[in-house]
Amino acid sequence: MSLTTTAQARTRWVLGHALPTVAISRQARRGDLQGMAIKHSSTSQDLPLDLFAQIRAAGTFYDGRFSSVTARHAVVRETLTSPDVQAGLGIDGSGPVARLARWAGSSSPLGPLAPPSLLATEPPDHTRMRRLVTRVFTVRAVERLRTRTEEVAHELLDDLSRTARTTPVDLVDAYAALLPVTVICEILGVPLEERDVVRRFGTLAAPSLDMGLPSARFREVEDALREFDGWLQRHVDRVRRRPGDDLLSQLVAVRDDDGGALSDAELISTSGLVLAAGFETTVNLIGNGVSLLAQHPEQRAALVAGDAAWTTAVDEVLRFDPPVLLTGRTVTRDTEVAGHPLRRGRIVTTLLAAANRDPEVFTAPDAFDVRRDNAGDHLSFSGGRHYCLGAALARMEGVVALQVLHERFPDLAVIPGGRRRTTRILRGWETLPVTLG
Numbered sequence: 043m044s045l046t047t048t049a050q051a052r053t054r055w056v057l058g059h060a061l062p063t064v065a066i067s068r069q070a071r072r073g074d075l076q077g078m079a080i081k082h083s084s085t086s087q088d089l090p091l092d093l094f095a096q097i098r099a100a101g102t103f104y105d106g107r108f109s110s111v112t113a114r115h116a117v118v119r120e121t122l123t124s125p126d127v128q129a130g131l132g133i134d135g136s137g138p139v140a141r142l143a144r145w146a147g148s149s150s151p152l153g154p155l156a157p158p159s160l161l162a163t164e165p166p167d168h169t170r171m172r173r174l175v176t177r178v179f180t181v182r183a184v185e186r187l188r189t190r191t192e193e194v195a196h197e198l199l200d201d202l203s204r205t206a207r208t209t210p211v212d213l214v215d216a217y218a219a220l221l222p223v224t225v226i227c228e229i230l231g232v233p234l235e236e237r238d239v240v241r242r243f244g245t246l247a248a249p250s251l252d253m254g255l256p257s258a259r260f261r262e263v264e265d266a267l268r269e270f271d272g273w274l275q276r277h278v279d280r281v282r283r284r285p286g287d288d289l290l291s292q293l294v295a296v297r298d299d300d301g302g303a304l305s306d307a308e309l310i311s312t313s314g315l316v317l318a319a320g321f322e323t324t325v326n327l328i329g330n331g332v333s334l335l336a337q338h339p340e341q342r343a344a345l346v347a348g349d350a351a352w353t354t355a356v357d358e359v360l361r362f363d364p365p366v367l368l369t370g371r372t373v374t375r376d377t378e379v380a381g382h383p384l385r386r387g388r389i390v391t392t393l394l395a396a397a398n399r400d401p402e403v404f405t406a407p408d409a410f411d412v413r414r415d416n417a418g419d420h421l422s423f424s425g426g427r428h429y430c431l432g433a434a435l436a437r438m439e440g441v442v443a444l445q446v447l448h449e450r451f452p453d454l455a456v457i458p459g460g461r462r463r464t465t466r467i468l469r470g471w472e473t474l475p476v477t478l479g
């Protein structure tokens with residue numbers, strides 16, 4: 043690394059992590075609800091339900107010092123569909139801070155929050171890319187993966203059942219993480235022997251969504267993202283030379299009606315996002331599901347007996363303990379959302395986890411109920427233009443993973459000692475010791 047790139051990386055950390063952390067801590071001490079919610083997510087294992095309720099009670103939006111926050115279901119939805127509230131938390135303008143941020147950003151690795159990632163682009167580029175990607179990621183393509191996903195689940199459990207009947211095993215490491223990474227790697231044509239590499243990149247890069255990383259962690263994350271970019275470039279080149287029948291080979295070849303294709307950078311960014319989003323979130327869904335069902339054994343028994351539907355149960359897990367806590371946007375021109383004025387440049391935080399507990403939409407929202415008739419109305423997959431592209435795949439994997447596991451091992455017991463992940467935006471279990479029984 044040259045002196046310039048080192049200085050740029052240092053500046054990125056100061057602007058993106060050090061300064062916001064100091065500012066948010068100060069606001070939290072002064073009773074700013076948004077500051078408190080962000081502080082809370084970094085220190086506690088439980089969702090800050092009281093804070094969610096206070097933010098909801100404050101009105102359509104709670105106007106904090108740094109952003110306008112909403113905890114209301116209808117407002118989250120409206121925000122995410124507004125054309126004036128767009129992806130990215132960019133520092134807009136021509137002032138010295140904006141210029142410094144642009145200079146510092148010029149050497150940052152491609153990541154899930156940097157263009158041309160779908161998550162960071164907006165129409166018309168987003169519409170064009172998303173249309174191409176959805177040509178490949180169809181519901182039918184996902185359904186074709188169900189049988190293979192079931193096979194993977196059984197293979198993993200065959201291995202586990204040899205050791206973990208009575209000896210505790212970490213279910214996250216041996217099952218919840220392996221199932222989605224295996225499936226997504228097959229989708230993207232990643233050779234078997236390189237899956238551990240992909241998993242390592244994903245785990246190292248997961249905190250890239252978070253703010254307030256300590257400097258050493260930030261460097262580790264950026265190094266992992268940079269290595270991941272290099273690996274992806276080699277993988278895409280390999281697939282171009284020898285296409286298979288996987289979805290990445292189709293993505294390389296896909297054309298829109300005018301013959302347009304994804305550029306190289308778009309292809310790398312999209313496959314990186316699909317790979318990372320494809321397992322860093324689903325692992326949380328499976329872990330959170332196992333933990334919640336263990337806390338509600340009567341509901342688990344009803345599912346195993348066929349008296350309740352696994353599809354609803356998976357949506358209820360997503361509603362109750364969402365793998366992605368919140369998402370953010372920037373207002374790109376003076377506008378109103380749900381009658382609330384928002385100025386250009388304002389950051390908006392939509393608390394997906396809080397919207398899922400809105401009593402206007404969900405009866406007894408703090409009760410976990412696998413028979414809830416509107417469980418699927420949760421916003422855990424976001425909404426509007428950026429609605430999760432992998433929602434059908436994630437739901438299918440969640441159903442297969444939880445159903446196969448509990449039908450084979452109805453006496454599975456979660457034992458004390460589990461640890462939550464330390465990521466702030468992604469919510470899940472780092473380790474979840476169980477015995478299969």
Ligand code: HEM
Nearest residue numbers: 160161319320323324327365369423424428430431432436
């Ligand atoms: C339980 C699992 C999952 C959850 C909770 C989840 C959640 C989300 C959320 C909240 C967003 C939107 C973020 C925003 O609005 O800023 C998103 C977008 C996205 N997700 Fe997922 N996701 C999951 C699984 C997957 C899987 C399996 C894939 C693999 C295909 C995937 C691929 C994507 C992509 C490509 C986007 C960007 C879409 C766009 O910006 O147009 N996700 N996901």
